[in-house]
Amino acid sequence: MTSISTAASTATAVSTAATTTATTPDQKAGLPNIKILATGGTIAGSSASNTDVTGYKAGALGIDTLINAVPEMKNIANVSGEQIANVGSPDVDNAVLLKLAKRINELLASEDVDGVVVTHGTDTLEETAYFLDLVVKSNKPVVVVGAMRPATAISADGSFNLYNAVKIAGTPAAQGKGVMIELNDRIGAARYITKTNTTGTDTFKSTEQGYLGVVSGDKVYFYNEPTRKHTADSVFNITNLTELPQVDILYEYQNNGSYLYDAAVAAGAKGIVVAGSGNGSLSKLSKAGAIKAVASGVAVVRSTRTGSGVVTHSSEDDENGMISSDSLNPQKARILLMLALTQTKDAKQIQTFFDEY
Ligand SMILES: NC(=O)C[C@H](N)C(=O)O
Numbered sequence: 001m002t003s004i005s006t007a008a009s010t011a012t013a014v015s016t017a018a019t020t021t022a023t024t025p026d027q028k029a030g031l032p033n034i035k036i037l038a039t040g041g042t043i044a045g046s047s048a049s050n051t052d053v054t055g056y057k058a059g060a061l062g063i064d065t066l067i068n069a070v071p072e073m074k075n076i077a078n079v080s081g082e083q084i085a086n087v088g089s090p091d092v093d094n095a096v097l098l099k100l101a102k103r104i105n106e107l108l109a110s111e112d113v114d115g116v117v118v119t120h121g122t123d124t125l126e127e128t129a130y131f132l133d134l135v136v137k138s139n140k141p142v143v144v145v146g147a148m149r150p151a152t153a154i155s156a157d158g159s160f161n162l163y164n165a166v167k168i169a170g171t172p173a174a175q176g177k178g179v180m181i182e183l184n185d186r187i188g189a190a191r192y193i194t195k196t197n198t199t200g201t202d203t204f205k206s207t208e209q210g211y212l213g214v215v216s217g218d219k220v221y222f223y224n225e226p227t228r229k230h231t232a233d234s235v236f237n238i239t240n241l242t243e244l245p246q247v248d249i250l251y252e253y254q255n256n257g258s259y260l261y262d263a264a265v266a267a268g269a270k271g272i273v274v275a276g277s278g279n280g281s282l283s284k285l286s287k288a289g290a291i292k293a294v295a296s297g298v299a300v301v302r303s304t305r306t307g308s309g310v311v312t313h314s315s316e317d318d319e320n321g322m323i324s325s326d327s328l329n330p331q332k333a334r335i336l337l338m339l340a341l342t343q344t345k346d347a348k349q350i351q352t353f354f355d356e357y
Helices: 063-068 071-075 094-108 125-135 158-169 259-266 284-295 315-320 330-341 347-356
Strands: 019-021 033-040 078-087 115-119 142-145 179-183 186-189 213-216 219-222 247-251 271-276 299-304
Touching: 033 063, 033 094, 033 158, 063 078, 071 078, 071 158, 078 094, 094 115, 094 125, 115 125, 115 158, 125 142, 125 179, 125 330, 142 158, 158 179, 158 213, 247 259, 247 330, 259 271, 259 284, 271 284, 271 330, 284 299, 284 315, 299 330, 299 347, 330 347
Parallel strands: 033 078, 033 115, 115 142, 142 179, 247 271, 271 299
Antiparallel strands: 019 078, 179 186, 186 213, 213 219
């Protein structure tokens, strides 16, 4: 495995047009055609020191550098790349999400593309993956991949993660599984996987729902199917959207008040997700703020700050016109709520989306 060059290409913010680069003129018959869309992150991170795994610059290397660092990919797929953005994933915003999703839909509609791999920072990777899970209109595999160590580090994890992601995207059994996340050999469903550790390479975990499968040796093994609606079965369509409704997240804590709800509503929020305590519990003042927000036409979803488990729907939710998040964590509940609000403002209808997706 060739190590990634430390000569970082200039980091850029969101590029305005997707540019095709690193195409393989010698496409091999019989190999799947896989497109890699790069957005930045630690997998494209660079540092002057090969022991630096925290102070590096995310989104420093371009897609050509990533592809050229793993020439072994050419033995398993015809690989070409495009740079969609080159940012740390905290800076992936709705504009990047829409640009990325529209490009994936264009690519997968073509007979020339068998699957897509997205390289992405891990901090918000699950949000992008779940967004794509809800809006990609294809059964072809989409794999979102990242790394916890920059490309310049000793024992960097990005190259093998990328190789594995390309392998999964070119595997016929990966079709119809929704958008997948691959890190550390594990294949997770975008709906179920979450980042659980700040710096560890085994950070992506799924609790009750488990993993879809694993890459072991030179094979891809699938054991589970995602049961929630996704991709080709999803009703959400972003083809004609140029923006998404503003949805904010509030965090529940002792001694909190109502004023952050008022601030979100005043700032133009169309939806609010609350990271409630325990089973989505809100304090009296927080609940009063939420009820007031609902009265002003804002959709409010109760999720949980616990990190796992289902927020169960209660009769009080119906009385208050509120929505429960099922097992979606706050950041993924925000993604679903943004898309739900492109269809309806009705809390009962939005609740059915949270029950089904
Ligand atoms: N491991 C990573 O990719 C973290 C980085 N801060 C990012 O999300 O872009």
